[in-house]
Amino acid sequence: MTSTENLRDRVAAQLTRARDRSRLLTDAVDDHDLVRQHSKLMSPLVWDLAHIGNQEELWLVRDVGGREPVRADIDELYDAFKHARSVRPELPLLGPAEARRYVGEVRDKVFDVLERTPLEGHRLVDGGFAFGMIVQHEQQHDETMLATHQLRVGEPVLDAPPPPRGGPVGPAEVLVPGGPFTMGTSTEAWALDNERPAHQVVTEPFFIDTTPVTNGAYAAFVADGGYRDPRWWSEAGWAHVRKASLVAPRFWERVDDRWYRTAFGRTEPLVADQPVVHVCYHEAEAYATWAGKRLPTEVEWEKAARFDPATGRSRRYPWGDEDPTEAHANLNQRHLAPAPVGAYPAGASALGVHQLIGDVWEWTSSDFHGYAGFEVFPYAEYSQVFFGPDYKVLRGGSFGSDQAAVRSTFRNWDYPIRRQIFSGFRCARDASRDELA
Numbered sequence: 001m002t003s004t005e006n007l008r009d010r011v012a013a014q015l016t017r018a019r020d021r022s023r024l025l026t027d028a029v030d031d032h033d034l035v036r037q038h039s040k041l042m043s044p045l046v047w048d049l050a051h052i053g054n055q056e057e058l059w060l061v062r063d064v065g066g067r068e069p070v071r072a073d074i075d076e077l078y079d080a081f082k083h084a085r086s087v088r089p090e091l092p093l094l095g096p097a098e099a100r101r102y103v104g105e106v107r108d109k110v111f112d113v114l115e116r117t118p119l120e121g122h123r124l125v126d127g128g129f130a131f132g133m134i135v136q137h138e139q140q141h142d143e144t145m146l147a148t149h150q151l152r153v154g155e156p157v158l159d160a161p162p163p164p165r166g167g168p169v170g171p172a173e174v175l176v177p178g179g180p181f182t183m184g185t186s187t188e189a190w191a192l193d194n195e196r197p198a199h200q201v202v203t204e205p206f207f208i209d210t211t212p213v214t215n216g217a218y219a220a221f222v223a224d225g226g227y228r229d230p231r232w233w234s235e236a237g238w239a240h241v242r243k244a245s246l247v248a249p250r251f252w253e254r255v256d257d258r259w260y261r262t263a264f265g266r267t268e269p270l271v272a273d274q275p276v277v278h279v280c281y282h283e284a285e286a287y288a289t290w291a292g293k294r295l296p297t298e299v300e301w302e303k304a305a306r307f308d309p310a311t312g313r314s315r316r317y318p319w320g321d322e323d324p325t326e327a328h329a330n331l332n333q334r335h336l337a338p339a340p341v342g343a344y345p346a347g348a349s350a351l352g353v354h355q356l357i358g359d360v361w362e363w364t365s366s367d368f369h370g371y372a373g374f375e376v377f378p379y380a381e382y383s384q385v386f387f388g389p390d391y392k393v394l395r396g397g398s399f400g401s402d403q404a405a406v407r408s409t410f411r412n413w414d415y416p417i418r419r420q421i422f423s424g425f426r427c428a429r430d431a432s433r434d435e436l437a
């Protein structure tokens with residue numbers, strides 16, 4: 001088999017894997033649940049499905065393949081910039097049967113385009129980039145659809161085995177040495193524009209938590225009156241916590257002195273050693289302040305994840321350069337919850353930091369910006385239009401993310417008030433002179 005055939009097989013397998021997931025998430029509910037809106041924050045599931053097909057048609061059928069449109073008439077309906085999520089149910093969308101037919105028809109054409117396209121010679125197709133971008137796009141929407149499932153009210157429809165058990169993780173914090181490290185990538189074939197280029201960054205030494213903050217630790221902040229004490233909150237955070245009447249992470253509920261949380265239609269006692277999930281940036285920041293720490297910057301997070309002090313180089317993943325396996329990280333919607341801390345010893349970074357990839361997206365204190373040398377590719381709407389102070393960067397992916405769409409260089413972003421996403425955090429702090437001596 002030639003390397004191009006190999007790459008084609010890999011692309012085809014990834015496209016199929018993404019589609020299997022989309023199908024599972026949309027076949028799990030009836031037509032009524034597919035077309036209705038489960039939250040103003042989310043699109044109807046049937047919009048996500050046809051939007052996945054429409055992006056695939058635009059980039060792979062029309063642009064890469066140079067083929068005639070399948071349905072030029074619906075581009076406008078599925079343009080995410082034209083209609084806010086809140087108004088999408090009012091649009092004359094394709095119905096469930098039509099949407100399924102449409103994405104199937106597009107996919108058939110894409111397999112044909114894949115067979116006939118040389119995966120080299122110009123940047124859009126080098127290394128299968130455009131196909132990889134569409135795989136990641138579908139997987140990102142699969143995570144969004146999973147978040148819609150979490151907001152859906154009704155009988156549970158999704159099932160998965162529980163995550164592996166937790167284990168020992170060593171000291172609570174890890175010292176990351178100061179000095180230069182390589183951030184971002186110029187070599188990862190499917191990396192998106194905002195992850196590029198690789199560049200040197202110098203940090204001071206700092207401490208970072210060995211694991212994400214757990215439900216148990218977060219519950220102590222709640223019990224200590226954390227949500228009622230402005231000392232722990234930024235000005236914007238305090239204004240938000242009051243306006244939105246926040247008292248605990250989303251989907252937590254207190255019954256008879258005990259916390260419960262609801263996930264995918266099932267209500268269970270809070271698991272103390274699982275990472276906290278469904279907190280917004282403001283909540284993460286307030287907890288960190290209460291704990292006498294702060295959130296890591298995006299630079300610090302990536303250094304803790306990738307820097308190998310033995311060689312000085314940055315790895316693709318915390319555990320090394322090989323793709324994730326079940327032993328490394330809680331990804332791919334394999335489990336429908338974050339795993340208890342210490343569940344993935346094989347996934348620890350060279351410095352001994354655990355569960356950086358998978359489980360929960362981790363808020364960082366950084367605004368979303370392009371790196372020095374950033375170049376828009378292939379379109380400004382992928383990330384450049386979001387650069388600026390409105391968004392905070394999240395890192396590492398969650399149990400709802402697919403491994404095709406998560407790397408140690410991968411950057412996600414969202415508004416600091418959002419918490420319907422699978423977001424948690426870990427803390428960091430400066431290292432004092434005494435601690436370094």
Ligand SMILES: [Fe+2]
Nearest residue numbers: 051080137141
């Ligand atoms: Fe999209």
